[in-house]
Amino acid sequence: xRRYLGVLAALASLAAPHSLLGQVxxxxxxxxxxxxxxxxxxxxxxxxxxxxxxxxHATAVVGEVGVRGALSLFATPTRSVTFSFDGGVRQAxxxxxxxxxxxPREWVGSTSARITQSLGTWGSLMVRGGLRxxxxxxxxxxxxxxxxxxxxxxxxxxxxxxxxxGLSFDAQADLEAYDYSAPDYLPQLALLDRSARGFEVGxxxxxxxxxxxxxxxRWTDYNNQGSFDPTDPFRRDHTARVGLxxxxxxxxxxxxGMDGTVNRSNSNxxxxxxxxxxxxxxxxLPRDFSLNVYSVFTFKSYVHDSGDARLVPGEEADxxxxxxxxxxxxxxxNLDGAIRFAWARAETDIGSAYYRRFGGSIQFNYxxxxx
Amino acid sequence: MTSLPxxxxxxxxxxxxxLGLLLGMGWLVGSPEHGAAQTAEQLVVQRRLELQAARDAxxxxxxxxxxxxxQFSSALEEVTRARRQGNKDDLERAYALAQxxxxxxxxxxxxxxxAGDALVQARQALVDVLEIRLEQLVEEMDAASSSQRRGQLDxxxxxxxxxxxxxxxEAGDTFRLDPVVLPEVASDPRDTPDDILAKADLLERQAAxxxxxxxxxxxxxxxxTSRLRRERQRRDLLAGTDRFDDxxxxxxxxxxxxxxxxxxxxxxxxxxxxxxxxxxxxxxxxVEQLESYRDQLVIRAQVFRQRIRSVAx
Numbered sequence: 001x002r003r004y005l006g007v008l009a010a011l012a013s014l015a016a017p018h019s020l021l022g023q024v025x026x027x028x029x030x031x032x033x034x035x036x037x038x039x040x041x042x043x044x045x046x047x048x049x050x051x052x053x054x055x056x057h058a059t060a061v062v063g064e065v066g067v068r069g070a071l072s073l074f075a076t077p078t079r080s081v082t083f084s085f086d087g088g089v090r091q092a093x094x095x096x097x098x099x100x101x102x103x104p105r106e107w108v109g110s111t112s113a114r115i116t117q118s119l120g121t122w123g124s125l126m127v128r129g130g131l132r133x134x135x136x137x138x139x140x141x142x143x144x145x146x147x148x149x150x151x152x153x154x155x156x157x158x159x160x161x162x163x164x165x166g167l168s169f170d171a172q173a174d175l176e177a178y179d180y181s182a183p184d185y186l187p188q189l190a191l192l193d194r195s196a197r198g199f200e201v202g203x204x205x206x207x208x209x210x211x212x213x214x215x216x217x218r219w220t221d222y223n224n225q226g227s228f229d230p231t232d233p234f235r236r237d238h239t240a241r242v243g244l245x246x247x248x249x250x251x252x253x254x255x256x257g258m259d260g261t262v263n264r265s266n267s268n269x270x271x272x273x274x275x276x277x278x279x280x281x282x283x284x285l286p287r288d289f290s291l292n293v294y295s296v297f298t299f300k301s302y303v304h305d306s307g308d309a310r311l312v313p314g315e316e317a318d319x320x321x322x323x324x325x326x327x328x329x330x331x332x333x334n335l336d337g338a339i340r341f342a343w344a345r346a347e348t349d350i351g352s353a354y355y356r357r358f359g360g361s362i363q364f365n366y367x368x369x370x371x
Numbered sequence: 372m373t374s375l376p377x378x379x380x381x382x383x384x385x386x387x388x389x390l391g392l393l394l395g396m397g398w399l400v401g402s403p404e405h406g407a408a409q410t411a412e413q414l415v416v417q418r419r420l421e422l423q424a425a426r427d428a429x430x431x432x433x434x435x436x437x438x439x440x441x442q443f444s445s446a447l448e449e450v451t452r453a454r455r456q457g458n459k460d461d462l463e464r465a466y467a468l469a470q471x472x473x474x475x476x477x478x479x480x481x482x483x484x485x486a487g488d489a490l491v492q493a494r495q496a497l498v499d500v501l502e503i504r505l506e507q508l509v510e511e512m513d514a515a516s517s518s519q520r521r522g523q524l525d526x527x528x529x530x531x532x533x534x535x536x537x538x539x540x541e542a543g544d545t546f547r548l549d550p551v552v553l554p555e556v557a558s559d560p561r562d563t564p565d566d567i568l569a570k571a572d573l574l575e576r577q578a579a580x581x582x583x584x585x586x587x588x589x590x591x592x593x594x595x596t597s598r599l600r601r602e603r604q605r606r607d608l609l610a611g612t613d614r615f616d617d618x619x620x621x622x623x624x625x626x627x628x629x630x631x632x633x634x635x636x637x638x639x640x641x642x643x644x645x646x647x648x649x650x651x652x653x654x655x656x657x658v659e660q661l662e663s664y665r666d667q668l669v670i671r672a673q674v675f676r677q678r679i680r681s682v683a684x
Contacts, residue, residue, distance in 0.1 A: 030607065030610075032607070032610075032611060034611070064615070066611075066614055068610055068614075086610065086614060088614055088615070090615055106615055108614055108615055108616075120505070120528075120532050121501075121502055121505045121532055121535055134615075134616065147615075147616040164502075251594075251598055251601075253601070253602070253605065280605070280609075282601050282602070282604070282605045284597065284598075284601060288597060290600070290601040290604050292604060292605050292608045294608060294609065294612070296618065322612075322617070322618050324608060324612055326604070326608050328601075328604040328607075330600055336600065336603065336604055336607065338604060338607070338608070340608070340611075342612070342617065344617070363607070363611060365603075365604075365607045367603075
């Protein structure tokens with residue numbers, strides 16, 4: 001993972017031609033420090049975790065540091081090049097298991113570059129590419145679920161128009177590949193390796209509050225998962241998604257969205273229909289405090305019954321939802337503090353298995369450049 | 372030159388172009404004297420003239436308003452002077468004068484607002500037809516038989532594109548700050564002590580107005596800074612939850628957490644709206660100007676008062 005981050009840093013330096021270095025400026029640079037206490041419960045098993053512990057309750061004390069930023073490498077009225085990065089490490093001390101205590105450590109890093117080109121009076125074209133990676137040491141058993149390590153590569157092309165008669169159109173196409181690099185002792189992790197491509201088109205109207213209606217298609221290939229069909233042996237999903245999003249920007253920021261998904265596959269097991277509802281709210285509070293709420297609730301219905309309950313929370317659970325509530329306050333002109341509460345739940349109809357996480361954390365965000 | 376019927380066929384291939392076509396048709400229906408065969412190019416010329424006329428009318432309305440505003444302010448100063456001198460006859464005459472001058476003042480103020488509205492409409496009408504013409508030019512360039520012709524069309528396209536950009540900038544500049552202009556209050560050797568005192572009072576009143584404006588702008592800066600901080604805290608929340616994959620939920624693909632699409636991205640080249648940071652910086656620069664303006668007024672008022680003292684001694 002650290003070697004991977006080094007490669008990203010080298011790519012970042014190559015991405016900035018020397019003749020343009022004079023124009024390089026930070027759009028954002030934020031250092032983050034946080035600590036939390038999280039409680040985990042549930043009896044949902046995960047196919048990607050090879051240790052099984054009989055407990056259904058665990059607790060973790062967690063510390064994390066991170067940095068993220070965006071660099072404008074080049075910017076003119078018609079073209080801009082932006083480079084973004086995000087990385088961090090999270091260390092937990094997990095207790096409550098019957099076998100032993102664990103000390104999982106997560107390393108994460110991502111980077112992306114984006115080129116935006118104006119298309120005159122039409123609008124603009126955007127090209128982007130990105131890498132993301134994550135590794136986990138001493139990964140604990142359920143119910144303390146941590147996403148396994150992986151690397152992803154992604155690229156995309158986007159087009160957005162200027163408002164035409166009050167309507168703005170946008171379209172995006174993208175490719176991505178997930179590689180979980182399954183170790184010898186956990187070959188089933190390779191089941192999650194996949195590649196996907198898709199597109200989405202949208203139209204937005206209104207102002208200052210806007211509504212965006214969008215729809216898209218996505219094709220995903222799981223080359224390590226069988227379809228149980230000898231003539232078409234590997235799992236291939238195709239997914240249709242339509243949604244509506246309403247955004248009100250202002251002192252009170254509100255964004256509400258709802259979308260429906262239909263997933264069909266050459267393998268019966270993962271065919272499902274789903275509805276997802278999400279909300280994002282930012283509101284001022286007295287004494288210069290602020291409230292942020294973010295939630296996503298997903299309701300999922302499988303087309304075919306399956307006796308296989310070994311699901312991956314966050315990947316294929318029947319229903320999964322997350323909610324965050326954060327109260328923030330400025331501690332100095334370039335230092336923000338926040339108390340954050342998080343809740344997540346995933347469940348399956350099979351045997352009423354579920355997974356739940358609830359925790360509270362304190363977060364500090366420092367902007368050394370004041371931007 | 373592309374005829375409108377041919378352009379109409381091309382516009383029908385895209386919703387945006389259809390909208391443009393409708394705008395063009397709307398104009399044709401509303402102006403029968405020009406005939407149905409009028410081209411978008413002719414429309415551009417026509418609407419440029421209309422915009423120029425609207426600009427001229429607006430400037431004329433503003434000049435006329437400035438004249439009556441100055442007269443009205445002068446009448447108000449007369450009222451102040453008469454009140455200070457305690458001369459009832461002068462005060463009544465001054466009140467009557469101010470009353471008389473308030474009528475044309477209100478009238479010119481209303482006309483200025485109407486001329487402003489007409490200017491906005493004329494500008495938008497030109498923007499609409501320029502968009503249509505630019506689309507036509509792109510098609511004509513594609514169909515051009517020689518590189519020379521293509522080059523000529525490209526030059527026209529660039530000129531029109533620049534013109535459109537300027538018009539949109541002009542129209543979109545809703546965040547406008549009034550320029551700081553010092554009032555024309557000058558020392559005159561023929562001034563009596565009362566005149567000098569009145570001028571000093573006027574300057575001090577202007578300084579007080581500037582002070583109020585400074586306080587108002589500082590409150591605005593404070594409100595925007597609070598809003599900017601809340602936006603940052605929201606970004607911190609989303610970035611923090613995404614970093615360690617804590618928000619991974621099933622079936623939600625794409626960009627569920629409000630990641631920008633090209634049309635909503637504030638950094639899209641060529642159409643970037645003014646950011647909160649830029650608004651705050653502009654306001655800070657403006658407050659600096661206002662403070663300098665206020666200080667100059669106070670200094671000039673002090674000079675007038677010193678002159679009164681020197682006349683008195």
